[in-house]
Amino acid sequence: MKMVDVGEKPKTGRVAVATALLRMLPDTRERILAGKVEKGDVLAAARLAGIMAAKRTPDFVPLCHPIALSGVEVTLAPEDAGLRVRVQVKTVDRTGVEMEALTAACAAALTVYDMCKSVDRGMVLDAVQLEHKSGGRSGTWQREE
Amino acid sequence: MKMVDVGEKPKTGRVAVATALLRMLPDTRERILAGKVEKGDVLAAARLAGIMAAKRTPDFVPLCHPIALSGVEVTLAPEDAGLRVRVQVKTVDRTGVEMEALTAACAAALTVYDMCKSVDRGMVLDAVQLEHKSGGRSGTWQREE
Amino acid sequence: MKMVDVGEKPKTGRVAVATALLRMLPDTRERILAGKVEKGDVLAAARLAGIMAAKRTPDFVPLCHPIALSGVEVTLAPEDAGLRVRVQVKTVDRTGVEMEALTAACAAALTVYDMCKSVDRGMVLDAVQLEHKSGGRSGTWQREE
Amino acid sequence: MKMVDVGEKPKTGRVAVATALLRMLPDTRERILAGKVEKGDVLAAARLAGIMAAKRTPDFVPLCHPIALSGVEVTLAPEDAGLRVRVQVKTVDRTGVEMEALTAACAAALTVYDMCKSVDRGMVLDAVQLEHKSGGRSGTWQREE
Amino acid sequence: MKMVDVGEKPKTGRVAVATALLRMLPDTRERILAGKVEKGDVLAAARLAGIMAAKRTPDFVPLCHPIALSGVEVTLAPEDAGLRVRVQVKTVDRTGVEMEALTAACAAALTVYDMCKSVDRGMVLDAVQLEHKSGGRSGTWQREE
Amino acid sequence: MKMVDVGEKPKTGRVAVATALLRMLPDTRERILAGKVEKGDVLAAARLAGIMAAKRTPDFVPLCHPIALSGVEVTLAPEDAGLRVRVQVKTVDRTGVEMEALTAACAAALTVYDMCKSVDRGMVLDAVQLEHKSGGRSGTWQREE
Numbered sequence: 001m002k003m004v005d006v007g008e009k010p011k012t013g014r015v016a017v018a019t020a021l022l023r024m025l026p027d028t029r030e031r032i033l034a035g036k037v038e039k040g041d042v043l044a045a046a047r048l049a050g051i052m053a054a055k056r057t058p059d060f061v062p063l064c065h066p067i068a069l070s071g072v073e074v075t076l077a078p079e080d081a082g083l084r085v086r087v088q089v090k091t092v093d094r095t096g097v098e099m100e101a102l103t104a105a106c107a108a109a110l111t112v113y114d115m116c117k118s119v120d121r122g123m124v125l126d127a128v129q130l131e132h133k134s135g136g137r138s139g140t141w142q143r144e145e
Numbered sequence: 146m147k148m149v150d151v152g153e154k155p156k157t158g159r160v161a162v163a164t165a166l167l168r169m170l171p172d173t174r175e176r177i178l179a180g181k182v183e184k185g186d187v188l189a190a191a192r193l194a195g196i197m198a199a200k201r202t203p204d205f206v207p208l209c210h211p212i213a214l215s216g217v218e219v220t221l222a223p224e225d226a227g228l229r230v231r232v233q234v235k236t237v238d239r240t241g242v243e244m245e246a247l248t249a250a251c252a253a254a255l256t257v258y259d260m261c262k263s264v265d266r267g268m269v270l271d272a273v274q275l276e277h278k279s280g281g282r283s284g285t286w287q288r289e290e
Numbered sequence: 291m292k293m294v295d296v297g298e299k300p301k302t303g304r305v306a307v308a309t310a311l312l313r314m315l316p317d318t319r320e321r322i323l324a325g326k327v328e329k330g331d332v333l334a335a336a337r338l339a340g341i342m343a344a345k346r347t348p349d350f351v352p353l354c355h356p357i358a359l360s361g362v363e364v365t366l367a368p369e370d371a372g373l374r375v376r377v378q379v380k381t382v383d384r385t386g387v388e389m390e391a392l393t394a395a396c397a398a399a400l401t402v403y404d405m406c407k408s409v410d411r412g413m414v415l416d417a418v419q420l421e422h423k424s425g426g427r428s429g430t431w432q433r434e435e
Numbered sequence: 436m437k438m439v440d441v442g443e444k445p446k447t448g449r450v451a452v453a454t455a456l457l458r459m460l461p462d463t464r465e466r467i468l469a470g471k472v473e474k475g476d477v478l479a480a481a482r483l484a485g486i487m488a489a490k491r492t493p494d495f496v497p498l499c500h501p502i503a504l505s506g507v508e509v510t511l512a513p514e515d516a517g518l519r520v521r522v523q524v525k526t527v528d529r530t531g532v533e534m535e536a537l538t539a540a541c542a543a544a545l546t547v548y549d550m551c552k553s554v555d556r557g558m559v560l561d562a563v564q565l566e567h568k569s570g571g572r573s574g575t576w577q578r579e580e
Numbered sequence: 581m582k583m584v585d586v587g588e589k590p591k592t593g594r595v596a597v598a599t600a601l602l603r604m605l606p607d608t609r610e611r612i613l614a615g616k617v618e619k620g621d622v623l624a625a626a627r628l629a630g631i632m633a634a635k636r637t638p639d640f641v642p643l644c645h646p647i648a649l650s651g652v653e654v655t656l657a658p659e660d661a662g663l664r665v666r667v668q669v670k671t672v673d674r675t676g677v678e679m680e681a682l683t684a685a686c687a688a689a690l691t692v693y694d695m696c697k698s699v700d701r702g703m704v705l706d707a708v709q710l711e712h713k714s715g716g717r718s719g720t721w722q723r724e725e
Numbered sequence: 726m727k728m729v730d731v732g733e734k735p736k737t738g739r740v741a742v743a744t745a746l747l748r749m750l751p752d753t754r755e756r757i758l759a760g761k762v763e764k765g766d767v768l769a770a771a772r773l774a775g776i777m778a779a780k781r782t783p784d785f786v787p788l789c790h791p792i793a794l795s796g797v798e799v800t801l802a803p804e805d806a807g808l809r810v811r812v813q814v815k816t817v818d819r820t821g822v823e824m825e826a827l828t829a830a831c832a833a834a835l836t837v838y839d840m841c842k843s844v845d846r847g848m849v850l851d852a853v854q855l856e857h858k859s860g861g862r863s864g865t866w867q868r869e870e
Binding site for chain 3: 593624627628631632634635636646648649650651652653654670671672
């Protein structure tokens, strides 16, 4: 087990985008969008949780390098099935930010779950996946349709 | 936004079980099971990451209460589609451990992703879901088939 | 230097309330209230930051005991001089939650500062103070007018 | 809500200085200066708490970038009204260290409060404010008298 | 790998004592005792680091349960060979505090090393060991001479 | 007390190697090597704990600078007296990684202790020491035999 040495790699601009779908009852989605969840503003809390989790990724994923994130953006958009989370993370560093984007997507979705679980315990988090990465030696990767 | 007051609730034994499915290429699954992943023992790392993440849940999910976990167990089992993560968390406290179980399941799966992403960047984390909870005022909940 | 032993003290219900005043330009306050700050919803972020900081207090104040918070509530209200932060923390434990309430008040106010500093770097955080505590051997304390 | 992207900004030397005034009873100040506080050396604990908190700022202020602090210095000086905390933080990075300096000032002051609260619960933290910042695109800012 | 379930065990008063010996050059020890180390008060920093590390033990030792420490005390005493660290940790909980005491002893000793390494890089940390534990099902254990 | 300013130092490649010896009963060592410890795979857990602790060093050693580790490798090898831990940490930064290597060595060894303490509470951690450092203004240092 080791955290592989990236010291020889150059610092380059890198981007990663991850998405996830939190499936829920239509009524739960409507409550969230209408701001009627008793615990407070679910979308604001989810976005903030995603940003904070991106910064904590090296504590959460054991072999992740600690890196200086230059930007994080989390959005949540309604779909028929529930809420789609999208996270974009940027850095200028020696290693990519895929894990930061995926971790943030999970944290944002779980925060929604936490705030709404008393009314919809059956919500399911699906399709947590990398959509895109660019920068670094391995270059650009884009999920195919 | 508030962390709701649970001070009036009694401390009772509580259990939560969450599962998740990390979909991957068959070849990736075989490498993991054969212990041939360059970064080290994936299953051991994932189990440990899950346990540690369960303890960090209140940092990860903003409105979660800090609670004294009495036990955490993480297992990973191969399926045709990839690896199924199963987490059981127990406590004797005033609030449930659903979020701890779900957070641990995400951390275990993302750790697998991290250790294998150089060979299979397209892995997808699906079906992160609560299976069972018991204890506390709201009683037992069991996911239906 | 020591973290004093509280093992002999009984677990009792405890409450602490702290307040603080973040002084700012009237225009800054209006932007916040109108939701026109570029970085996002300031009040939601501040409330969440306060709640999360309350949970992290033992990392922040070295001799604080780690305790199981049962509830945290953070509110921000406009005044002529800026925004008044009010935090209420509850627990059922062996030691009080004054430090958690004060730490949360600072975190909430600093989060406002952070999100608005590009337009009002001169904001001042004043009057961070305990208003009330109850529970425990030392009983109730109330700040006099 | 987003952590704004600073990846295009150059890494430059940056300094921030923040101060705060912890108001207390004269007797409390004398006990601290005489080293007669039961919990231990208050000034040493406060300085260390400030340094450690500066490093934890991104956990405490949600939208703060994680940055590599190059130096932190915390001093506490007696005044008629109590103790004045002064923090200087330096970095060579893409974003400033104002939040780190302000966070450290709060942590140092709250540590004093914590160690002395059994004898002076009415202490008030006032005038937590940025005094100076330099470096970066927005240049030097100096609080006016 | 699992964090074993302790939910069935009763909460009882528990104590653990650990010690360690940081071997150093006599001149280094004298500088420390005379308060002449450039980075500041070494003994105060070491005591505080030990206390804070005790609280962070579950982050540091993966299978440790998070427990509510009721008291921590760290002392450092000079010996011919260097400095002897002694840590006592107390709790009223379902599991023991041996790991907390050992972790705190390491943190206190490493803090001394850190502050003095520029003048004595060869310092060696020896004899980190449990001296005593009491409470809980396994009862009292005392290191034999 | 201060975290000394390293902003003027250039970023250079740096390596540190630390070792430690966890003394134990021969039977304990054999159980570990045979994978017969009830709590799980001790060597995997110890390696992972070491890597994660290296990343947390600035939280553990108060005056340590937060730095971007580029690689961490932890090995454990059996000896007559027990297990020898060896940690190598690399960075490209303004300050060395000696403390990260020493902290990781302690965490790895304490994790072994934790997982085996029910059968061998008398284990002793000895000879936690820096073996080698290179890079930076103070150049190479090598422990003499």
